[in-house]
Amino acid sequence: MSLLSEVIKGIYKENPVFRLALGLCPVLAVSTSIFNAIGMGAATTFVLLSSNIIVSLLILLFSKILSEQGQKSINKIRIPMFIVVIASFVTIVEMVMSAYFPALSESLGIFIPLIVVNCIILGRAEGFASKNPLIPSIADAIGMGIGFTLALVAIAFARELLGSGELLGINILGANFKPVLLMILPPGAFLVIGLYLALLNWLDLRKKA
Amino acid sequence: MNNIIRLSIVLALVTLVAAFVLAEIYSVTKPQIELQKLAKTQEALNIVLPDAEQIIPKTNKVPVKDSEGKTLYEKDVIAYYTAYSDADTTDIIGYAFKAEGNGYSSVIETMVGIDTTGLIKNIKIVSQKETPGLGDLSENDEPFTGKKWSTQQFRDKTLEALKVDKDGGEIVSITGATITSRTITNSIRDELKGMLTKIKEPNKPDMEN
Numbered sequence: 001m002s003l004l005s006e007v008i009k010g011i012y013k014e015n016p017v018f019r020l021a022l023g024l025c026p027v028l029a030v031s032t033s034i035f036n037a038i039g040m041g042a043a044t045t046f047v048l049l050s051s052n053i054i055v056s057l058l059i060l061l062f063s064k065i066l067s068e069q070g071q072k073s074i075n076k077i078r079i080p081m082f083i084v085v086i087a088s089f090v091t092i093v094e095m096v097m098s099a100y101f102p103a104l105s106e107s108l109g110i111f112i113p114l115i116v117v118n119c120i121i122l123g124r125a126e127g128f129a130s131k132n133p134l135i136p137s138i139a140d141a142i143g144m145g146i147g148f149t150l151a152l153v154a155i156a157f158a159r160e161l162l163g164s165g166e167l168l169g170i171n172i173l174g175a176n177f178k179p180v181l182l183m184i185l186p187p188g189a190f191l192v193i194g195l196y197l198a199l200l201n202w203l204d205l206r207k208k209a
Numbered sequence: 210m211n212n213i214i215r216l217s218i219v220l221a222l223v224t225l226v227a228a229f230v231l232a233e234i235y236s237v238t239k240p241q242i243e244l245q246k247l248a249k250t251q252e253a254l255n256i257v258l259p260d261a262e263q264i265i266p267k268t269n270k271v272p273v274k275d276s277e278g279k280t281l282y283e284k285d286v287i288a289y290y291t292a293y294s295d296a297d298t299t300d301i302i303g304y305a306f307k308a309e310g311n312g313y314s315s316v317i318e319t320m321v322g323i324d325t326t327g328l329i330k331n332i333k334i335v336s337q338k339e340t341p342g343l344g345d346l347s348e349n350d351e352p353f354t355g356k357k358w359s360t361q362q363f364r365d366k367t368l369e370a371l372k373v374d375k376d377g378g379e380i381v382s383i384t385g386a387t388i389t390s391r392t393i394t395n396s397i398r399d400e401l402k403g404m405l406t407k408i409k410e411p412n413k414p415d416m417e418n
Contacts, residue, residue, distance in 0.1 A: 058223075070215070077216050081223050088227040092234050099241035102249070109338050181385050184343055 003139045010143025016120045017151035017193070018200055023120040026111050027152060028189040034168050037156035039104045041149025043093050043112060045141070048121050048148075050089045052129040052141035055082055059130050082125045083116070090115045120148060151196075158192045159183045250320075253333045254290060257305050257322025261292035264305065289404065292322075301325060306404055310396030313339050313388045317347070321363075321397055327405045332363045332397065339389050346383050347393060358383040358390060363397070368405070371398040 016022045023044075030040045058081065062074050094112045098105040105112065115121065124144055129137040160166055163183030165173035182188050254264050268285040275281050289306040293299070303324045310317055315338035322330040334348045346358060353362040358381055363371075372378020373391050382390035 073212050073216060074219060077220050080220060084220075084224050084227050088231055091231055095234055095238040095242070099238035099245065102245045106336070181343070185340065 003136065006136055006139035007143035007146070010140065010145070010147040011150060012147070014144075015147040015151055016144050017148060017155075018197055020120075020123075022123055023118045023148065024193070026114065026118060027155065027193065028186055030108060030111050031152050031155040031159055031189055031192075032163065032184050033107075033160045033166075034153055034156045035104075036107055037152035038149065039101075039108055040111065041145070041152050043097065043108070044115055044118060044120070044148055045145025046093060047086065047089045047115055048124060048145045049138065049141040051082070051086045051121055051125050052137040053134065054085045055125045055129040056132065056134045056137040058085075060134065078130060079122075079126070082122060082130075086121050086125065087116045120144060154196065155189065155192050159188055163188060249335065253320035253335050254305055254322075256333045257320050257331045258290075258292040258303055259331070260294065260302060262295055263293045263298060264290050265293070265298060266290050289407075303330060304404065304408065306400055307335065308393075308396040308400040310392040310399075312337060312344070312392040313386065315339055315344075317389065317392050317396065319393055319397060321400065323401070323404065325408065327368075327401070327408065329363050329366050329397075329401070332360050332393075334360065334393070337389070339386065343383070343386050344389055346386065347389050355381070357381065368398060368401060371395075371401070 010016070014020060017024065017027055026040060026044070030036045062071055066074060090113060093115070094105070097108075097112060124140060128140045132140070157167070160168075161172065162180045164179050165171060165177040180188075183192075254261075258264060266287045267289050269288045270283040271286045272280040272283050287307075289304050291301055292303045292305065294302045303322060305320060305322045308319045308321055317337040317339070318335040320333045320335050322332070324330055333350070337344050337347060339347065348360070349358060350360045351357075353359040353364075362381060366379065370379040371394055373380045373382040373387065373394050375382060375387060376391065378394070380390065380394045382394075
């Protein structure tokens with residue numbers, strides 16, 4: 001499998017939100033505006049990339065310095081190790097963001113620290129980075145990160161446009177447009193995700209037929 | 210037994226490295242984060258007291274007690290700010306204070322500026338984490354038209370008028386976010402009441418000393 005296809009699979013075929021249905025909690029919460037969606041996507045991509053690199057390197061290091069039996073026993077503490085790595089990077093993101101991008105950190109609020117428990121990141125560390133060499137792990141993280149960001153932006157596009165009549169904070173639908181309040185509230189997120197999932201499944205079915 | 214020791218050492222090493230990296234980044238970002246907070250307060254003060262040449266915080270000593278009620282040390286807490294029209298702090302033109310209240314899903318902090326007679330000059334929402342998309346509407350500071358919530362509608366309001374329209378007051382609440390509007394209005398009213406007793410005689414602002 002080439003590196004490029006490793007990247008591309010995360011965007012469409014194995015899109016974390018629409019295909020794997022992973023990490024839906026932050027998707028529901030921060031997809032109210034495209035600005036938030038891009039910020040969240042970038043933060044998640046950074047954590048995903050960094051943790052995939054470190055996890056892959058850690059596994060490589062253990063395979064070099066430990067015996068076969070040692071590696072097997074290390075396997076028992078791999079999840080706590082991954083969590084420490086992920087939590088460290090999330091804390092870094094949180095500190096850097098509140099120091100240099102206060103507006104973004106304010107609007108994302110609690111959802112930045114909650115990246116720690118975003119199942120996409122642990123899922124990729126456990127399911128991919130711990131079993132693959134460094135370079136494919138990087139490709140996987142980039143693909144998954146882009147896929148996650150695109151999914152967030154796609155959902156935020158619909159919600160921001162209908163829920164506040166704006167895109168990226170710029171008024172699109174004019175002053176007379178009455179915003180659909182439901183779209184900004186959590187049910188709007190469920191609705192939009194459901195419709196996107198249905199659309200993608202319908203496209204797949206049509207392709208097969 | 211050997212195995213447990215080995216696992217502990219590996220996990221300890223991983224967390225040690227993580228803690229070291231985090232400590233380094235914390236020491237770099239800490240001053241910047243403090244700076245951002247200060248800048249935000251200053252910006253809010255400039256908005257609510259635009260004519261002030263100098264704004265000086267009035268601090269109160271608040272004792273910090275241990276579990277047995279013994280005073281450990283005294284902490285400086287900012288009670289309110291006094292605004293002067295000149296640099297030598299002789300001519301008081303107004304005051305500013307922070308109002309706080311529990312909204313729909315967060316604590317809402319508002320900076321309020323008043324003149325020496327106790328009339329509100331302007332307010333600014335300093336922080337809120339209400340429903341994304343809806344709560345943001347509370348920060349709207351466009352010129353007040355009489356139909357839509359704007360922070361400018363608080364200008365020149367007296368204590369009695371500080372109630373949302375649903376409670377029989379003069380404040381136009383945010384459509385779909387009455388609780389948020391009510392919290393902001395009520396917290397300002399409560400805080401203003403206390404403030405007015407502190408500046409009992411409007412033309413003799415020296416009373417506060």
